[in-house]
Amino acid sequence: MKRGHILSDKIVLSPVDIDLSRCPIHVKTGLETFILGAFNPGMTRLGNGNLLLMVRVAEAIREPIKEGRFRFIRWSAPDHYIVEEHPTYQLDTSDPRKFRFLEYEHIRVFGLTSFSWLLPVELSPDGLTVQKIHYDKIIEPAASYQEYGIEDPRITKIGPDYYMTTCSVSSERHSTTLYHSHDGLNYTLKGIIMDHQNKDMVLFPQKINGTYYALTRPLGELYFTTGSEGNILPGPSINLSESPDLYHWKPVENVFMPARRDTLISYKLGAGAPPLATDQGWLCLFHGVEKHGTVGKYRTFYAILDRHHPEKIITLNDTSPVLEADPSLTAFLSDWIYLTDVVFTTGVEEDEGRLIVASGELDLACRMTHLDRSFFEKRVKSK
Numbered sequence: 001m002k003r004g005h006i007l008s009d010k011i012v013l014s015p016v017d018i019d020l021s022r023c024p025i026h027v028k029t030g031l032e033t034f035i036l037g038a039f040n041p042g043m044t045r046l047g048n049g050n051l052l053l054m055v056r057v058a059e060a061i062r063e064p065i066k067e068g069r070f071r072f073i074r075w076s077a078p079d080h081y082i083v084e085e086h087p088t089y090q091l092d093t094s095d096p097r098k099f100r101f102l103e104y105e106h107i108r109v110f111g112l113t114s115f116s117w118l119l120p121v122e123l124s125p126d127g128l129t130v131q132k133i134h135y136d137k138i139i140e141p142a143a144s145y146q147e148y149g150i151e152d153p154r155i156t157k158i159g160p161d162y163y164m165t166t167c168s169v170s171s172e173r174h175s176t177t178l179y180h181s182h183d184g185l186n187y188t189l190k191g192i193i194m195d196h197q198n199k200d201m202v203l204f205p206q207k208i209n210g211t212y213y214a215l216t217r218p219l220g221e222l223y224f225t226t227g228s229e230g231n232i233l234p235g236p237s238i239n240l241s242e243s244p245d246l247y248h249w250k251p252v253e254n255v256f257m258p259a260r261r262d263t264l265i266s267y268k269l270g271a272g273a274p275p276l277a278t279d280q281g282w283l284c285l286f287h288g289v290e291k292h293g294t295v296g297k298y299r300t301f302y303a304i305l306d307r308h309h310p311e312k313i314i315t316l317n318d319t320s321p322v323l324e325a326d327p328s329l330t331a332f333l334s335d336w337i338y339l340t341d342v343v344f345t346t347g348v349e350e351d352e353g354r355l356i357v358a359s360g361e362l363d364l365a366c367r368m369t370h371l372d373r374s375f376f377e378k379r380v381k382s383k
Contacts, residue, residue: 005372006369006371007354007371007372008128009326009329010128010329011333011361011365012129012130012367012368013053013121013365013366014038014364014365014366015034015037015336017130017133018035018057023035023057023059024059024081024138025073025081025115025117026059028079029081031061031062032061032062032063033059033061034059035059035060036058036059036113036114036338036363036364037360037362037365038119038364039055039058039360039361039363040056040152040359040363041153041347041360041366042054042347042358043155043273043347043356044155044157044347045125046122046183046184049125050123050124051124051349051356052123052155053122053347053358054118054119054120054121054139055120055121056117056118056151056360059115059117060073060115065088068087068088069085069086069087070086070093071083071085072111072112072113074147075140075141075146075148076147077144079140084111090102090103093113095294095295096113096294097112097295097363098110099112108221112149112169116149118138118139118166119133119139120133120134120137120138120139122185125351126351126356127358127368127370134185142189143189143191144170144172145170145172145175145192146169146170146177147170147172148169149169150168150177151166151167151168153165154166154200154201154203154347155184155274155347156203156204156274157205158206158212160182161180162180163178163180163246164178164179164180164181165179165201165202165203167199168192173195173197174199174219175195175196175197176192176193176194176216177190178191178192178193178246191247193246193249194216197218198216198217198219199217200270200272201214201216202214202272202273204274204282204310205275206277208307208308208310209308211242212242212243212244212245213240213242213310214241215239215275215286216239216240216241216249216251216271217271231262232259232260233266235268236269238258238269238270239256239257240310240311252311254311257269257303257313263318264299264301264321265288265289265290265301265318266290266291267289269287269289269318270286271284272284272285272286272287272300272344273285273345273358274348275310276348278304278376278377280304280314280376281304281306281314282304282305283303283348285322285345285357286301286303287301287344288300288301292341295342296341298325298343299321299343300324300343300357300359301318301322302317302322303317322345324341324343325340325342325343325362326343326367327340330365333364333365336364337364338363340362342360342361342362343360343362344360345358346360351370353373354371355371356368356369357369357370
């Protein structure tokens with residue numbers, strides 16, 4: 001049964017909707033590949049009123065293990081894909097999304113079971129119907145720091161222009177990169193804006209007191225224990241950064257949004273949709289992860305920030321999820337499912353008193369949800 005604030009809920013795009021004959025790895029290598037997932041879409045509204053999803057498509061080799069060796073894809077300049085191989089006995093493959101190279105004892109080194117590129121998909125204004133899949137505008141790697149793919153786009157319209165942050169994956173670094181567009185559909189890579197292992201970066205849609213702001217989520221191998229007198233948990237957190245130009249970023253130094261004890265977020269959290277301006281403040285939908293199995297249980301929560309001082313949290317709800325994975329939505333994809341308990345919200349738009357929310361479901365498909373806007377308005381309170 002749907003919760004009262006959910007007005008409608010639908011899977012609008014899944015691997016069954018992707019034309020493999022137009023997918024870049026299959027086309028350029030001749031390999032037999034398949035679509036592992038079409039998910040975690042950035043979202044914006046185009047000038048014609050339609051919604052645009054920038055979908056992360058994970059393309060994988062149909063037969064990854066051959067003669068005792070695991071095969072995976074790497075991109076190489078100027079524009080081709082290479083098949084790499086590695087003995088299976090030297091790999092830890094317990095996580096279906098990535099594998100670990102066991103011969104490196106002093107550090108953790110990973111590879112990916114699939115290769116991600118970006119596909120623009122145009123939807124109806126309410127986000128519930130696919131109008132056009134723009135295969136001619138696929139975004140593939142263009143630099144060595146994208147040799148293992150482009151992941152998890154987030155789109156923010158600032159003034160007349162569109163800016164898209166992505167995670168670019170390579171052996172060089174795991175960085176955040178910026179794309180720019182004049183129309184929301186055609187994007188140009190502008191380069192790295194956040195260096196090693198900074199994920200889930202979302203931009204605010206306007207300057208605040210003359211400064212650009214963004215939510216970030218730096219990662220690392222080393223965390224220190226927190227004090228016993230507080231309720232903060234060590235580990236990845238949502239941070240706040242500021243910039244004069246969208247290219248050079250300085251972290252805001254106060255502790256912003258960490259995981260806390262006695263909540264449903266016991267593992268990690270990260271920014272979700274770009275902040276949305278409301279009368280109550282900046283509405284921020286974010287994901288929180290509870291320890292559960294190999295991957296964890298991903299849910300969507302929310303915070304409301306002060307409109308003029310985004311470092312001030314007015315409301316923080318990390319105990320009652322806005323969205324959870326819904327098995328009824330993906331029942332028709334039962335043969336494709338390889339994860340459970342994952343919803344990963346990546347975009348939100350306003351529409352006639354409701355909110356249209358875009359999410360990735362199970363790292364598999366694109367979920368579009370209409371939410372009752374008053375759900376958030378009734379819950380504003382001091383932190």
